[in-house]
Amino acid sequence: MQPEPVNDTLTARAFAPAHITGFFKIHDHEDPMKKGSTGCGVVLDGGVYTTVTTGKDIDKTEIFLNGEIVAGNTSRTVIESMTDLPVKVESISDIPIGCGFGASGAGALGTAYALNHALSLEYTSIRLNDIAHIAEVKNGSGLGDVVGQAHGGIPIRKTPGSPSIARIDHVPTAEKEVFCVVLGELSTSSVLGNPEMVKNINIAGEEAMKKLIEKPTVDNFMHCSREFAINCGLARGKVREAIEAADKAGVVASQAMLGNAVFSIPSVTCVKELIDVFSDFGEVLRFKIRTGSIKIV
Known part of the structure; x- marks a missing residue:
């Protein structure tokens, strides 16, 4: 059961890596679980660190990126799908924003994993990955980054859709x-x-x-x-x-x-x-x- 932090402050922090897509093909579908892209990209050791906090001092959901308040619609969708509690999200990015590094996907994943940990929701990684993917698709901020970020390396997305249904292979590589x-x-x-x-x-x-x-x-x-x-x-x-x-x-x-x-x-x-x-x-x-x-x- 999800805790109700009336008196206590609950917090957790997660890291999600950047993902650069090299090429892709768009696969549209009315079901966000089946919507996405095929293609190939590379996952980087840089990314987004996300801290979530909820408790008696948090009276509304606010999202911060590198110290500045933002709309954060994709991360907000993640929160709304996981809890009714107000949440403060603080993301610090060491990758460029809005430049093809998958920052929105990294923020969504970090929010999902940190919130799951803070609230002891006991979701599996696949479920958390799907939540982030659906949030990306619904907000038009990405199609395949979350799938790649969930795997690491140089993932080949052979079929479209959320991480739980997409078929993935890899280009074998060292940490070049x-x-x-x-x-x-x-x-x-x-x-x-x-x-x-x-x-x-x-x-x-x-x-x-x-x-x-x-x-x-x-x-x-x-x-x-x-x-x-x-x-x-x-x-x-x-x-x-x-x-x-x-x-x-x-x-x-x-x-x-x-x-x-x-x-x-x-x-x-x-x-x-x-x-x-x-x-x-x-x-x-x-x-x-x-x-x-x-x-x-």
């Missing part, structure tokens, strides 16, 4: 370094609401998946991601320039979906060249591939 440069924000909903863009994404995403399955390696994942970004028309302006500049330096880079950011998983011998290229476009962010998943901290 991932380099990124952020060039601005991009609204997920603005892209997914464009029928012509959705058509192009789905054609390019299906082709990318076929090529990756034929050769499931890290290098081929980067090649497939680059082709997808160019072929579907999402890579424009500075993003396209950064990808092409990396090409000239002999390194494969691509766009973080859906965001105005570029990423690469270079070989050790190409790290200096990549940093030189990315530095021309902005601050170079360095992460490692995270082979684990969400955790209580």
